Amino acid sequence: MPSAVVSSQGAFTALRFGRFAAMGTVAVLILIAGVWASWGSAQHVMLTKGRESGTIKVTRCGADTCSGPYAPISAGSRARGSVVIEKTVAVRKGQTYTVVVKPGSDDVVRSGPAGVLYAWVPLGGALLLAAVVVAGGLRRTRMAWVLAGSGIALLTAAFVTV
Structure with missing residues (x-):
């Protein structure tokens, strides 16, 4: 009977690792997409x-x-x-x-501060979306709050500046 318990724990560990890998990949892809979408305009504004x-x-x-x-x-x-x-x-x-x-x-x-912040708005949205994935899929609530706070700060600063 001990082998059934070991097998069950191994399957649970494999599933947990699979969830962690899949959700981690999704969160990273969301952030990469946010940077990619922002960089099209941001490169012209920041590298003048x-x-x-x-x-x-x-x-x-x-x-x-x-x-x-x-x-x-x-x-x-x-x-x-x-x-x-x-x-x-x-x-x-x-x-x-x-x-x-x-x-x-x-x-x-x-250009200027308004242009820089406006160019990075897609990244702000990606940070908010990644925060949901990190909190729900990875069960990392502190990291999710940091991501969400960063996204909200960026979007708020862009809104106030523009």
């Missing part, structure tokens, strides 16, 4: 050396984008008649924003 920076005065807005004339601030940047910025709740017609031009295009992203 050698990039064109200036201001845009938003004159037209469509369904997904807004546009307007670009006035350069940085050396080597040239004025443009029209550049395109993504339309968000933080972009309004008639306002002027500091921006960075994406290389090789007429697309711009907001």
